[in-house]
Amino acid sequence: MRDSIDLEVSHALLEWYDRHARDLPWRVGPVERAAGVRPDPYHVWLSEIMLQQTTVAAVRDYFHRFLARWPTVEALAAAPDQQVMGEWAGLGYYARARNLLKCARVVVEEFNGRFPGTHDALLKLPGIGPYTAAAIAAIAFDRPETVMDGNVERVMARLFDIHEPLPGSKPVLKERAAALTPAVRPGDYAQAVMDLGATICTPKSPACGICPLREACRARVSGTAADLPKKSPKKPKPTRFGHVYLARRADGAWLLERRPDKGLLGGMLGWPGSEWNDSPCEAPPFEADWRPLPGEVRHTFTHFHLILKAHAATLPADFQPADLHVVGKHEFRPSDLPTVMRKAYGLWRGQ
Structure with missing residues (x-):
């Protein structure tokens, strides 16, 4: 009872x-x-x-x-x-x-x-x-x-x-x-x-x-x-760094990659880029006239802070890279991107 x-x-x-x-x-x-x-x-x-x-x-x-x-x-x-x-x-x-x-x-x-x-x-x-x-x-x-x-x-x-x-x-x-x-x-x-x-x-x-x-x-x-309640002290969040690459064709189409199903942003379309770690190497997805965008992308995930350098390039209308998705000008919707990738797109728009 x-x-x-x-x-x-x-x-x-x-x-x-x-x-x-x-x-x-x-x-x-x-x-x-x-x-x-x-x-x-x-x-x-x-x-x-x-x-x-x-x-x-x-x-x-x-x-x-x-x-x-x-x-x-x-x-x-x-x-x-x-x-x-x-x-x-x-x-x-x-x-x-x-x-x-x-x-x-x-x-x-x-x-x-x-x-x-x-x-x-x-x-x-x-x-x-x-x-x-x-x-x-x-x-x-x-x-x-x-x-x-x-x-x-x-x-x-x-x-x-x-x-x-x-x-x-x-x-x-x-x-x-x-x-x-x-x-x-x-x-x-x-x-x-x-x-x-x-x-x-x-x-x-x-x-x-x-x-x-x-x-x-x-x-x-x-x-x-x-x-109350008392809580065990939290470990400080580390900061990781990386590079992202925004490539747009002359016909207005964007080139994106689908991230692996497992892991952060799993299965989502986003800008190709480097690994996220303490000292990432630049890793363009293909050769192009990449130019750095002013500013940086700052985003916080559950377990770490992230700072990304964004790079942009304009490509011929018939450019068709392997392993990337071509999203047409009228099909591309920034709202379909995860927030951190939207922030990178915001740098491109504000350049």
Whole structure:
């Protein structure tokens, strides 16, 4: 039998959520849900993939644009890869976009367009890990799964005054969160904890005075809330360097390469270039009258900063290089390029 304190915490949080739930474009709010409206699993899945290591504010517009272009999982599954990758540009972590397409196609081909409703079945789909499987199962299908994101970790660390640093404390934080997850309204509860972390139990200056869990919060009592959760120190990001080559034919066509499926920007079209390392050699894809573009491209990935020198050349209209893609003047869309490649194109335009 669950501890009565756990039940009180869950009940208090759900009462707070009923009054203060955030209005999110992919969410069915507590009033609608109580009236029998069910979340669309496609919307829940799409939002959860987009929200991985990204903020709600950054995702809203992307979510609306995706739904406008691909309103169903069937429509997304049928979309050309490059269009989806281009629409994703700016959200980063392009492996997520590749897996988004893979997952949509598996759901259509193997599940007749219906997402499976259990954690274990969801976990077998491309791009869905333990957190995302738990979130979809809870929010879309009202399964009593324990959903753990950064907001939930922070709430648990403060509620139980846990000082062991992340990521080492993740197992005990999940254990605490699981004990609080109710059998009734688990989907609303999962969203309630995340909303609490995003709006009240914030990383800096938590609003403890208006928190619905203030009486149960051990860190508030001990005065340590603002210091939690503790985190192991991060290693500084290294900086890598490289060269990119923007070649345009006299007829307006551009020459691009498709990057390997694995690795950063996998499978995407972009400008050919050198390796990215501490001291890259210039590596033009072919002989031409290359000229350096003024300025440099600066971009930050998850694990490193990148600085690129850009070079440009104009070629005859009949130039046809091996191993590169010729994209005609009217077919070329900068929006189909990943952000770092768009930045290089911006240097060319501004020369």
